[in-house]
Amino acid sequence: HLRFVALFSMVALVPAVLIALVFGVLVNRGVDQWFSENVTSAVQNGALIGEAYLDDVSNEMDVDLAVIAEQLGPVRPLFTNRIQFSDALAQIAELFGYPAIYILGPDGEVLASGEMPGAPSYMAPPRAVLEAAAEGGSPPQQVTENPDAVRSLMALPAYGEAYLYLVRPLKPGLIAQMRNGEESIVAYREAEDSRGRLQAAFALCYFGGALLVL
Numbered sequence: 001h002l003r004f005v006a007l008f009s010m011v012a013l014v015p016a017v018l019i020a021l022v023f024g025v026l027v028n029r030g031v032d033q034w035f036s037e038n039v040t041s042a043v044q045n046g047a048l049i050g051e052a053y054l055d056d057v058s059n060e061m062d063v064d065l066a067v068i069a070e071q072l073g074p075v076r077p078l079f080t081n082r083i084q085f086s087d088a089l090a091q092i093a094e095l096f097g098y099p100a101i102y103i104l105g106p107d108g109e110v111l112a113s114g115e116m117p118g119a120p121s122y123m124a125p126p127r128a129v130l131e132a133a134a135e136g137g138s139p140p141q142q143v144t145e146n147p148d149a150v151r152s153l154m155a156l157p158a159y160g161e162a163y164l165y166l167v168r169p170l171k172p173g174l175i176a177q178m179r180n181g182e183e184s185i186v187a188y189r190e191a192e193d194s195r196g197r198l199q200a201a202f203a204l205c206y207f208g209g210a211l212l213v214l
Contacts, residue, residue: 050178054150057168058141061152064096065139069156069164076158079103082112089114102165103156106130111162120147120167129153133163145175 071092078085089112093101099119103112108124123144125133130153132140139154148170156162 050174053174054143054170054178057150057170058152061141061150061166061168062139064098065152065154065164065166068092068096068101068166069154069158072156072164073158079112079159085112086114090116098166099169100167102167103159104130104153104163104165106161108163111159120149120169123151125151125153125163125165130163134161143170143175148172148175 075085075088078088089101089103091114093099093114093116098116100113100115100122102110102114102122104125105111108127108130110122113122125140125142129140129142133153133155136155139152141153142151143149144151150168150170152166152168153163156164
């Protein structure tokens, strides 16, 4: 009777051990693939591409602000004729590829505008942004959503206490995609930190399965 029980136990134990070993290897390899260098790079690069694109747009707008401000100097006499001045702004906007260019007053009110068809709705810059632009230095920028756009501002001393305000639309949904990408990176890093616990959990599951076979 004891030999029969021992023989039966050995017959049951061998496949249980084999199952545990095979599934253990598969799980470890699967988890390792989840956190492989290629997967990590793919998760991170998705967000980095969007950030790099925004940086390019921001740098381009900084240059355009300086050039447009210089070009607005000679047309200062037209400022009193808002219709002609708006036409001049619209021509500059079309030349530089902007859907809208604004001249703002000290409180963010629109003094003059050159808008192309389909331009995003005007969004007044916050007081803090106006104050930062008045101090000089790098033009402050806002990235807004719905519609997605980058909005940049710089002081325009030639026009008194005025500001030059540019709007560059972005691909619809880009900001949401970037936010989702950043959230994915955070979640991926949290999962990577719990990698050992994940493997241990799988090991316990397979160990329990082996016991059931026994």
